[in-house]
Amino acid sequence: MRVLITGAAGMIGRKLTARLVADRKLASKAITALDLHDIVPADRPKLDGAEVKIHTGDLADEGDAAKLVAARPDVVFHLAGVVSGEAEANFEKGYRVNLDGTRMLFEAIRQAGHAPRVVFTSSIAVFGAPFPDVIPDEFHLTPMTSYGTEKMMGEALLADYTRRGFFDGIGIRLPTICVRPGKPNKAASSFFSGIIREPLAGQEAILPVPRTVLHTHASPRSAVNFLIHAAGLDGEKVGPRRNLTMPGVAVTVGGQIESLTRVAGEKFAALIREEPDPTIWAIVQNWPTQFNAKRARELGFRAEDNFDDIVRAHIEDELGGKLPDL
Amino acid sequence: MRVLITGAAGMIGRKLTARLVADRKLASKAITALDLHDIVPADRPKLDGAEVKIHTGDLADEGDAAKLVAARPDVVFHLAGVVSGEAEANFEKGYRVNLDGTRMLFEAIRQAGHAPRVVFTSSIAVFGAPFPDVIPDEFHLTPMTSYGTEKMMGEALLADYTRRGFFDGIGIRLPTICVRPGKPNKAASSFFSGIIREPLAGQEAILPVPRTVLHTHASPRSAVNFLIHAAGLDGEKVGPRRNLTMPGVAVTVGGQIESLTRVAGEKFAALIREEPDPTIWAIVQNWPTQFNAKRARELGFRAEDNFDDIVRAHIEDELGGKLPDL
Numbered sequence: 001m002r003v004l005i006t007g008a009a010g011m012i013g014r015k016l017t018a019r020l021v022a023d024r025k026l027a028s029k030a031i032t033a034l035d036l037h038d039i040v041p042a043d044r045p046k047l048d049g050a051e052v053k054i055h056t057g058d059l060a061d062e063g064d065a066a067k068l069v070a071a072r073p074d075v076v077f078h079l080a081g082v083v084s085g086e087a088e089a090n091f092e093k094g095y096r097v098n099l100d101g102t103r104m105l106f107e108a109i110r111q112a113g114h115a116p117r118v119v120f121t122s123s124i125a126v127f128g129a130p131f132p133d134v135i136p137d138e139f140h141l142t143p144m145t146s147y148g149t150e151k152m153m154g155e156a157l158l159a160d161y162t163r164r165g166f167f168d169g170i171g172i173r174l175p176t177i178c179v180r181p182g183k184p185n186k187a188a189s190s191f192f193s194g195i196i197r198e199p200l201a202g203q204e205a206i207l208p209v210p211r212t213v214l215h216t217h218a219s220p221r222s223a224v225n226f227l228i229h230a231a232g233l234d235g236e237k238v239g240p241r242r243n244l245t246m247p248g249v250a251v252t253v254g255g256q257i258e259s260l261t262r263v264a265g266e267k268f269a270a271l272i273r274e275e276p277d278p279t280i281w282a283i284v285q286n287w288p289t290q291f292n293a294k295r296a297r298e299l300g301f302r303a304e305d306n307f308d309d310i311v312r313a314h315i316e317d318e319l320g321g322k323l324p325d326l
Numbered sequence: 327m328r329v330l331i332t333g334a335a336g337m338i339g340r341k342l343t344a345r346l347v348a349d350r351k352l353a354s355k356a357i358t359a360l361d362l363h364d365i366v367p368a369d370r371p372k373l374d375g376a377e378v379k380i381h382t383g384d385l386a387d388e389g390d391a392a393k394l395v396a397a398r399p400d401v402v403f404h405l406a407g408v409v410s411g412e413a414e415a416n417f418e419k420g421y422r423v424n425l426d427g428t429r430m431l432f433e434a435i436r437q438a439g440h441a442p443r444v445v446f447t448s449s450i451a452v453f454g455a456p457f458p459d460v461i462p463d464e465f466h467l468t469p470m471t472s473y474g475t476e477k478m479m480g481e482a483l484l485a486d487y488t489r490r491g492f493f494d495g496i497g498i499r500l501p502t503i504c505v506r507p508g509k510p511n512k513a514a515s516s517f518f519s520g521i522i523r524e525p526l527a528g529q530e531a532i533l534p535v536p537r538t539v540l541h542t543h544a545s546p547r548s549a550v551n552f553l554i555h556a557a558g559l560d561g562e563k564v565g566p567r568r569n570l571t572m573p574g575v576a577v578t579v580g581g582q583i584e585s586l587t588r589v590a591g592e593k594f595a596a597l598i599r600e601e602p603d604p605t606i607w608a609i610v611q612n613w614p615t616q617f618n619a620k621r622a623r624e625l626g627f628r629a630e631d632n633f634d635d636i637v638r639a640h641i642e643d644e645l646g647g648k649l650p651d652l
């Protein structure tokens with residue numbers, strides 16, 4: 001089994017690579033070759049008995065994707081993309097990377113002709129306000145960002161290329177990934193991770209919105225589980241609607257802080273400082289809060305059951321299971 | 327007011343051109359220039375005091391759209407496209423014309439920077455089965471053809487380019503246009519027009535499906551009315567959801583035949599021969615039947631109230647108001 005990952009140097013790409021290297025198999029088959037593609041070189045993992053290739057390039061460049069799929073990967077994880085904030089700030093770059101890059105990859109796969117499984121990371125940004133309390137699987141797509149528009153177009157292509165038999169695609173709409181490792185960034189959603197990650201590193205975190213704000217999260221570990229599960233799904237069972245909203249934990253910000261207190265202790269939660277930011281609140285109020293994700297659950301996708309487990313996953317996966325002394 | 331029509335040599339393009347020439351104005355402003363674009367030269371209409379230019383080219387060719395919008399049209403009617411059957415039979419051509427052509431035109435308008443009104447003809451092919459009895463405006467888009475996928479992607483671009491302020495777009499989802507003038511074609515929907523058009527020309531028509539089949543129609547005259555109305559709409563009133571399902575007349579095939587009998591007489595309806603075709607019926611059963619079209623109606627879009635008026639419109643517009651002697 002040959003596996004290709006685009007966006008392999010990104011946060012999810014690195015975690016997926018580590019998981020594949022640990023499992024040494026995917027969809028019950030031994031991994032014999034691993035192609036890791038990104039615009040910068042991904043770290044080269046050790047995978048005994050398997051060929052590992054590091055590819056650098058831009059999928060939107062003519063010929064880049066064709067070179068990549070020439071070895072006929074059995075499973076393609078297409079994670080490459082620029083994030084929401086960047087796609088909004090740089091219109092041309094967003095369409096080039098998120099739409100053209102995706103289309104060039106899909107076209108290269110069509111022309112290779114071997115119809116592999118393709119797993120594509122979409123986003124709940126395909127949805128736009130106003131929302132019902134719980135968004136059903138059949139909710140219409142009216143994105144309010146260029147990023148969401150590009151993901152919606154990628155989903156449409158994925159469904160049509162699958163219907164045509166050019167490949168066997170699964171699109172997974174990720175909820176907010178929390179706790180995101182690394183530094184805070186300028187994304188309006190940054191605080192959802194920050195209020196857990198910074199205290200657990202012994203640092204102060206700013207909470208810019210009221211504790212009543214409700215949002216849906218899945219851990220990086222769950223995101224990787226979604227990808228692995230999607231790779232092994234029976235396409236017949238999925239049917240023609242190939243883009244699935246993933247499950248997650250719906251919790252208020254207050255509930256996140258209660259989880260932090262339960263799992264780590266009051267001292268850590270005390271590092272959160274409330275500093276209301278009307279601009280961030282205005283943005284967050286236009287975001288979806290909860291998803292039904294019925295189809296994904298029926299197809300066996302699993303996320304955490306509660307936010308305590310998300311906090312624990314972060315401590316285990318990023319902090320070696322240990323909390324700092326405060 | 328400068329007006330550009332793409333797909334100007336097509337059936338709707340020719341009728342829209344004739345209407346603009348008759349009105350000499352659009353959205354209450356005198357038409358001073360008319361650009362007619364298609365891959366074949368459109369007929370040159372006479373429009374006194376106005377500059378009329380015939381353009382031939384392929385919007386998906388580099389530079390074609392830029393040349394076309396250099397004169398900064400105030401209203402762009404983007405009708406160009408290949409039809410459903412052709413887009414399904416020729417995958418590459420469908421994406422090239424319907425997606426790339428649309429995107430190249432939208433990009434050229436963005437780069438021209440004058441933010442005109444853009445009216446884009448989408449289609450009810452953006453919807454996919456299973457359907458509720460009446461499809462609401464908020465129904466999700468799960469097209470089951472490449473044509474529907476391409477129109478869905480055009481709609482997504484239109485909404486995002488409008489949100490960004492690059493132009494002021496209105497997408498109109500046309501129902502089946504009936505009675506289509508001209509010859510029968512190989513489209514599965516051909517009989518909806520054929521069972522009216524052929525008898526009114528004194529010729530036999532084949533009915534391949536049961537009389538109970540329910541479908542929604544608008545006359546070519548209504549399609550032109552939709553386009554004209556969209557050109558003059560207040561974008562603020564439309565809001566961010568720029569793609570509107572147009573109203574139409576929902577009627578069974580039996581109801582169509584009753585209208586033909588009422589308007590023209592039994593002798594004409596007797597020219598319809600029932601010849602069941604299981605293949606056509608299977609296709610038609612996956613088509614949407616009725617639309618709510620609430621938003622479009624509230625925004626002032628009007629179609630016929632009943633199918634009798636659609637038969638009358640055909641006799642007036644295509645047969646000079648006269649029926650043949652049988």
